[in-house]
Each structure stands twice: as C-alpha cells, then as structure tokens.
Amino acid sequence: MWGLIFLSFVVAAVGKQNLAIQWSQRIYGPDGPWNAITVSVGGNESYYDISTAQTKVDLLPGGAWECLVLAPDVCDSYSDSQCGRGGFWTPAEDEFSYQIAIEAGWGDGTPYESGDNDPYIIQAISVYANNADGNFTTYNASLATIKNATIVNPDGSTRGPELGFFSLGNQQTHQTFTTAPNEPSVLTNIMIGGLYNNGDIPSYSFGLHSGSAALGYPGSLVLGGYDKSRMIGPITTFTHDAQYSLTLLDIGIGVETGASPFSFTDKSGLLTLNNSKTGQLNVGVDPQMPYFHLPDKTCQALAKVLPIEFDNTLKYYLWKTSDPSFQKIINSPAYLSLTFPPATGESDNVIIKVPFSLLNLTLDIGITDTPTPYFPCLDTSTSSNPGDYRLGRAFLQAAFFGANLRLNSAWIAQAPGPGTTKNGLGNADYEDLDDSDQFPDPTAIVSDTGAFNRSWTGYWTPLPVDSNGSSSADHSSSTGGSSGLSTGAKAGIGVGVAVGGILLIAAAVGAFLLARRRRNQRDSKSELADTGRHYDAKYAGAPVQPMQQSTPSELHAPELLSGPNQVHEMPAQSHHPVYG
Structure with a gap:
C-alpha cells in the first residue's frame, strides 16, 4: 500500500469572503x-512574509489543474520576438518546496507542441484582491514551469508563448501524483481549491x-463569488464537466437599436455543421482558447453576410476594411447572437449578444x-479530436461565465x-x-432589458432611421442565406407595384392641372418645402472611442481536464499542432 505525502500548511484564516482578483495593466495577443x-x-x-520570496507574473485565466508559469528557457528559440512578455519564474530551492520527478505534459488536443523538461514545482502562489488587503496564498500549490512550448499558427508558422495560465480548478x-512504483504518491493543492480548503x-467557485482590452x-x-455589475439576466445553466459543455442552438445577427447596417434587420440559422446542415452543436466554454472554435461551415456562412x-x-x-459596410x-x-437553451425550470432560450x-x-x-x-472564427478540430468546438476568450468578452466546482x-x-x-x-x-x-440568486441578477443598450x-453609434420609425434602407428578417421573402410575399409585392403605378399616373395628372392653375394666378409664388430628414435625438449616439493599440501575444494551455478520480497520472507529451 503506497503511502501519501500530503504537503499542506495550515494558516489561520481571517474569515471567508469572495476575492476580486487584480488585473494587470498590460495586455497581450498576438490575436487579441x-x-x-x-x-x-x-x-x-x-x-x-511570503511576498519576499516571490516573483510577479501575468497569467491568463484558464485551465483545470496546475498553474502554468513560463521559465526563461522557453524563449531561447524566440529571443527576438514577443515571447515571455508576461514574465518568467525561476524557482529557488526551498527547504519546504518539492519538485516532482514527472515532466508536465500539455495533453492531447492542446493548442501547441510541447517539449521535454517541464517539471512540476510544489511551491506557493499568491493572488491580490481589489476588495481585501494583503495577499492570499495557496501553499504547496501545483505549479508547472514551462521550459519548452511552441505555439503553431494556422499557417504552420511557430511562435513562443507570451504568458502562462492561472488554473480555474x-x-x-487537490492533485495527486504517482511518481514510481512503490514510491509514495504526492498530493498537492490546486490553487483555488487551496483557498477554499483554507x-x-x-x-469553491469563480465568476x-x-x-x-x-x-x-x-x-x-x-x-x-461574482461581480453583479458584470452580469445581465437571464442565465442559462449546465452541468460542469471536463469541457464545460453546453448546447448551442443557433447563431444569428441582430441590431440593438437604430437602423441596420445590413440588408436585413435580423438573421438566424447561421449555425451550420460541417455536413452543410443547420442544427444544434455541443460546445465547451474555454477561456484558454482564443476564438469562436466552430465548424468551418459556420464561419463560411458568416462570411456570406459579413465583409470578411x-x-x-x-x-x-x-475583415475587408475597404468595404463600405x-x-x-x-x-x-x-x-452576433448565440442562442442557448433556458436554465432548468425556465422556458425561454437565452441569447448572448456579442457586438461586432x-x-x-x-x-x-x-x-x-x-x-x-x-x-x-476558426475550425481547429482535428482528426484526433473531431467535433471539439469551444467558445473562447473572444466570446467571453461579451459573456459572463461562472461555476461552483x-x-x-x-x-x-x-x-x-x-x-x-x-x-x-x-x-x-x-x-x-x-x-x-x-447558481447565483436570481434576485441578485439585473434583468432590466435596457441595461445592455445603456452599457x-x-x-457605438446607432444608425439613423426615417421619421416614420423605419430604417433608411429596406430591411427584412431572414434565415440563413435566403432572401427571407415567401412566395406570398413576392406576389403581394407584384400587386403593390401594379396598384402603385396607377396611383402615380393619377398623381401626375393632378399635379399638372394644379401647376397650370397656379401659373394663372397673379403674383403667385412657389415654395420649396423642407424635405430634409430629421432624426430623433435618441438615435444620435455618442462618439465611438478609438481602439487602443498594442502589440500583444499569448499562450494557450491544456484543455480542461477533470474526472471523478483524485489520482491524476500525468499525460504523455503531445507533439501534434493545434492552432492557437
């Protein structure tokens, strides 16, 4: 029977409270x-004071097990690039630290190729909160120092990572490591799990x-906990699993206020599977991944209606930046709208709106x-991971994601x-x-339908509409790539054109007679009516703020790994490229 080395310090807690983690002043890319x-x-x-022995680094939120921190060696092949802008960590030897003789692997289906010599280091990690003084530390945390990682771009070119990942649990x-037969297992703390147990x-949750940026x-x-000022109801709920997966019902396009910049007011049916059929799709919510990782047929369907x-x-x-639209x-x-099923016990679907x-x-x-x-929008599924679709950081710019782990x-x-x-x-x-x-208390969630627009x-600047309330161009609702006009609607248009032609002739005759009579009137004057358009002030909008410029870069970490077993045997190295 193997023994178990349980590395844990008990530190007196001053009281439970949610912790609003501090964000960096720097921003990253290179696809952000x-x-x-x-x-x-x-x-x-x-x-x-643990801070005297620590190094500050920037990390992207994401991951399920160990936190991933860059070591200087990771940028040896990319010395003239953006590699390592988030900071490096070289662990110092410590009488209370522990290094596991297992190399950290990135696992299958991850967005980069991993090399060897990425050891697990069992030391401390601390966070700082906006709503509490001091630092909050998990000792004997599961950390991996990344010495070898290459991000493979979609075109096959490579780059070094910019920063690591902060595990969301x-x-x-805890994470259990089995090092060798007849050797004791090592039990370490997952960062957020350590704060909860302490x-x-x-x-054991996050929002x-x-x-x-x-x-x-x-x-x-x-x-x-969560920040109520970052969430507008209703919410959709789902069971946490290895991929945080839920059902995506549809993708569409809409306009919140003002006229539409498209030839339609709204469009649905753009979620297209790779068999060219429309239908629902299981997707994971994954802040480690950067894009809308969707079937390429969906990206193609969007390219038919967007200037991309x-x-x-x-x-x-x-983006086709020279296109007038x-x-x-x-x-x-x-x-861009994404439609999800209602929360348990509710009846209405939940729509997440992502402004363009x-x-x-x-x-x-x-x-x-x-x-x-x-x-x-990018299809990064592979033959070894078909149907692996995720909603990444691009989606989470406009969506709130929470879990009670x-x-x-x-x-x-x-x-x-x-x-x-x-x-x-x-x-x-x-x-x-x-x-x-x-889930959050429903009474704590803002449900004001106008809150999104006001925020x-x-x-954004709403496009003007005509004085009668309609947009300045002919718009219609449609599904997919069709015109949205039924046979009956087209027939109705034909009848309308015929009747309209008769009315135009009658109007022309009347205008001619009226003009002749006015010419016979003494000192008659013709006035030109003001036909300029006047728009309601509510559509005037405010000036759009310019985008900030940056030279960002990024690292992608392993897919979310979770399962029923505490014992976690480390995955083998992965050497196949997945785009990130």
Whole structure:
C-alpha cells in the first residue's frame, strides 16, 4: 500500500469572503488584445512574509489543474520576438518546496507542441484582491514551469508563448501524483481549491468576465463569488464537466437599436455543421482558447453576410476594411447572437449578444508583420479530436461565465458593455456564492432589458432611421442565406407595384392641372418645402472611442481536464499542432 505525502500548511484564516482578483495593466495577443491577471509565485514558508520570496507574473485565466508559469528557457528559440512578455519564474530551492520527478505534459488536443523538461514545482502562489488587503496564498500549490512550448499558427508558422495560465480548478481541490512504483504518491493543492480548503473563500467557485482590452475594459475574476455589475439576466445553466459543455442552438445577427447596417434587420440559422446542415452543436466554454472554435461551415456562412474573407496565406478570416459596410458594422449596435437553451425550470432560450466591435480583433507580431484586423472564427478540430468546438476568450468578452466546482454546476449570462465606469453596469458589486449555491440568486441578477443598450452608450453609434420609425434602407428578417421573402410575399409585392403605378399616373395628372392653375394666378409664388430628414435625438449616439493599440501575444494551455478520480497520472507529451 503506497503511502501519501500530503504537503499542506495550515494558516489561520481571517474569515471567508469572495476575492476580486487584480488585473494587470498590460495586455497581450498576438490575436487579441486580451486582458490578464497578476499573481506572485515561489517560496513555500508560512512563518514570514511570503511576498519576499516571490516573483510577479501575468497569467491568463484558464485551465483545470496546475498553474502554468513560463521559465526563461522557453524563449531561447524566440529571443527576438514577443515571447515571455508576461514574465518568467525561476524557482529557488526551498527547504519546504518539492519538485516532482514527472515532466508536465500539455495533453492531447492542446493548442501547441510541447517539449521535454517541464517539471512540476510544489511551491506557493499568491493572488491580490481589489476588495481585501494583503495577499492570499495557496501553499504547496501545483505549479508547472514551462521550459519548452511552441505555439503553431494556422499557417504552420511557430511562435513562443507570451504568458502562462492561472488554473480555474475542477471538481477536485487537490492533485495527486504517482511518481514510481512503490514510491509514495504526492498530493498537492490546486490553487483555488487551496483557498477554499483554507477557509479564505466561501465556496469553491469563480465568476469570470474577460472584458475588452481593446476598449480599456478590464476583466473581472472573483473567487468564491461574482461581480453583479458584470452580469445581465437571464442565465442559462449546465452541468460542469471536463469541457464545460453546453448546447448551442443557433447563431444569428441582430441590431440593438437604430437602423441596420445590413440588408436585413435580423438573421438566424447561421449555425451550420460541417455536413452543410443547420442544427444544434455541443460546445465547451474555454477561456484558454482564443476564438469562436466552430465548424468551418459556420464561419463560411458568416462570411456570406459579413465583409470578411478567408485569407489562404494566414488561414484566418480577415475583415475587408475597404468595404463600405465595414466601419458601419463595427461601429453600430449590430451584434452576433448565440442562442442557448433556458436554465432548468425556465422556458425561454437565452441569447448572448456579442457586438461586432468586440469581433474586430487584431493579428500582430508573431502571426503577421503588421497589425491586421480579423474575425475570430476558426475550425481547429482535428482528426484526433473531431467535433471539439469551444467558445473562447473572444466570446467571453461579451459573456459572463461562472461555476461552483464542488457542486459541478456552471452558468453563463450576458455581460454588459464597458459603461461609464469601465466596470459594466456601474461600480463593482461583489457577491458571495455560498457553498450550497449551484447558481447565483436570481434576485441578485439585473434583468432590466435596457441595461445592455445603456452599457454600450458612447461605444457605438446607432444608425439613423426615417421619421416614420423605419430604417433608411429596406430591411427584412431572414434565415440563413435566403432572401427571407415567401412566395406570398413576392406576389403581394407584384400587386403593390401594379396598384402603385396607377396611383402615380393619377398623381401626375393632378399635379399638372394644379401647376397650370397656379401659373394663372397673379403674383403667385412657389415654395420649396423642407424635405430634409430629421432624426430623433435618441438615435444620435455618442462618439465611438478609438481602439487602443498594442502589440500583444499569448499562450494557450491544456484543455480542461477533470474526472471523478483524485489520482491524476500525468499525460504523455503531445507533439501534434493545434492552432492557437
């Protein structure tokens, strides 16, 4: 019977509360820009100020087991690139630390190729909160120092990673390593699980909104709770599993207010499977991945109605910036809609709206030589992982994602725009998620139907409509790529044209007679009526704020791994490229 080395320090907790993690002032890419958080890693002594033995690094939220931190060696082959901008960590030897003689592998289906010599280091990791003083530390945390990782772009070119990942946890609060036969197993702390077991946070949970780095809108990550100012109801709920998977029912296009920049007011039926049929799709919510990782047929369907085209060199969908509709679309209240099933016990589907301004992202150094606007839709499923579709950081710019990991429950909701405070619906409003709560209290979720529109005031400009309330162009609702006109509607148009022609003739005769009579009147004068268009003030909008420029870069981490067993045998190395 193997023994078990349980590395754990007991530190007195001052009381349970949610922790709103501090975000970095730097932003990353090269296919974003993206927001990141700042943490401190290293050391393992609990009897003095741990911060004196730690190194600060930036990490992207995402992952399920160990936190991934870059070592300087990872950029040896990319010394002239953006590699390592988030910071490096070289673990110091510590009497209380422990190194596991197993190399950290990235696992199958991950977005980069991994080399060897990436050891697990059992030391401390600390976070800093906006709503609490001091640092909050998990000792004997499961950390991996990444010395070998190569990100493979869709075109086959490679780049070094920019920063690592901060694990969001899974059903287990610990990770167990089996090193060798007849050797004791090693039990380490998953970061958030350690805070929960230590009594720092009220539940083993998180609430995440990635924000928009391009708009200067920071993210929100709350451990043990959520920020009510980043969530608009209703929510849709689903069971937490290895992929945080839920059902995507449809994809469409709509306009929140004002006229449409398209030849239609709304369109549905754009979720197209790779067999060219429309239908629902199982997708994972995965902040480790950058794009809308969807069937390519769906990306193609979107390219038929948006000014985007697939670039055969870069292998991305690029915005056609010279198209007259491009600026109208990205600056207007138009959005991409994703439809999900209702929450348990509810009847209405939940629609998440992603404004197109958030989908005008930038490819930069590491992928292109010059900044290039692109649309983040990409099919990255492979023959070994067919049907592996995910909604990544591009989606989480406009969606709120939360989970109570102990209860295997998760939810998503509409996230607001930046608002006047750059914090969504107003000042931060942090709420605990109790240990027994599967989901947030419905009474704590804003359900005002106008909240989303107001939160985007100043960041989009509604297009003007005619004085009669209709848009200045003929618009219709449609499904997929069809015109949206039924046979009956077309017949009705034909009858209308005929009747309209008769009325025009009658009007012309009347106008001729009236004009002749006026010419016979003495000192008659003709007046030109003011036919200029006047628009309601509510459609005037506010100036669109310019996008911030950056030279970001990124790292992608392993897919979410979770399962019923505590014992975690480390995966073998993976050497097949998956785009990131």
